[in-house]
Amino acid sequence: DAKTTQPNSMESNEEEPVHLPCNHSTISGTDYIHWYRQLPSQGPEYVIHGLTSNVNNRMASLAIAEDRKSSTLILHRATLRDAAVYYCILRVSNSGNTPLVFGKGTRLSVIA
Amino acid sequence: DGGITQSPKYLFRKEGQNVTLSCEQNLNHDAMYWYRQDPGQGLRLIYYSQIVNDFQKGDIAEGYSVSREKKESFPLTVTSAQKNPTAFYLCASSWTGEYGYTFGSGTRLTVV
Numbered sequence: 001d002a003k004t005t006q007p008n009s010m011e012s013n014e015e016e017p018v019h020l021p022c023n024h025s026t027i028s029g030t031d032y033i034h035w036y037r038q039l040p041s042q043g044p045e046y047v048i049h050g051l052t053s054n055v056n057n058r059m060a061s062l063a064i065a066e067d068r069k070s071s072t073l074i075l076h077r078a079t080l081r082d083a084a085v086y087y088c089i090l091r092v093s094n095s096g097n098t099p100l101v102f103g104k105g106t107r108l109s110v111i112a
Numbered sequence: 113d114g115g116i117t118q119s120p121k122y123l124f125r126k127e128g129q130n131v132t133l134s135c136e137q138n139l140n141h142d143a144m145y146w147y148r149q150d151p152g153q154g155l156r157l158i159y160y161s162q163i164v165n166d167f168q169k170g171d172i173a174e175g176y177s178v179s180r181e182k183k184e185s186f187p188l189t190v191t192s193a194q195k196n197p198t199a200f201y202l203c204a205s206s207w208t209g210e211y212g213y214t215f216g217s218g219t220r221l222t223v224v
Binding site for chain 2: 032034036041042043044045046049051087091099100101102103104105
């Protein structure tokens with residue numbers, strides 16, 4: 001399985017943008033980049049996913065490097081409710097339902 | 113509203129007893145998954161099912177069993193053979209392809 005590398009933790013001030021990096025140097029052409037977040041004592045929540053182009057939704061933006069070996073999840077204005085563990089995961093789309101493999105993610109702290 | 117429901121939220125059992133965790137989804141998703149999470153760790157895959165009446169072992173299947181008799185239901189039994197069953201158990205579902213997962217809110221199992 002292609003693997004991802006994320007910093008263990010990051011800190012942000014409230015109402016400022018947050019850029020969460022993810023390296024995936026062994027990504028293959030059919031791997032989608034998925035991001036999930038997990039609030040304390042809850043199940044993970046899907047945030048966003050993309051293949052090659054940058055993606056935006058109501059929760060966040062996903063910026064994908066041109067060579068696809070890295071990506072960045074962007075939270076445009078961090079709030080205290082965004083404090084969570086963020087997981088960057090590669091999903092192979094053409095192999096049926098190969099399960100997602102979760103690493104330890106990045107723990108984001110938001111300071112008021 | 114569509115979603116995925118896990119019950120109960122908290123479960124206490126005596127050592128040596130089997131226990132079954134419920135997972136039901138009304139999203140019409142094809143695939144369902146069970147993960148285990150220990151404190152401070154990422155999620156580890158126990159079992160997954162891509163279609164009714166079929167399932168595959170994940171990375172830590174020993175001591176667990178599942179069934180998939182209906183599309184919407186994927187119960188997990190934690191047997192007495194599981195050496196360290198106290199953990200947070202998460203169920204998820206998805207469509208085939210690159211789509212994201214929907215997670216339940218989890219069941220916290222404590223074995224005493």
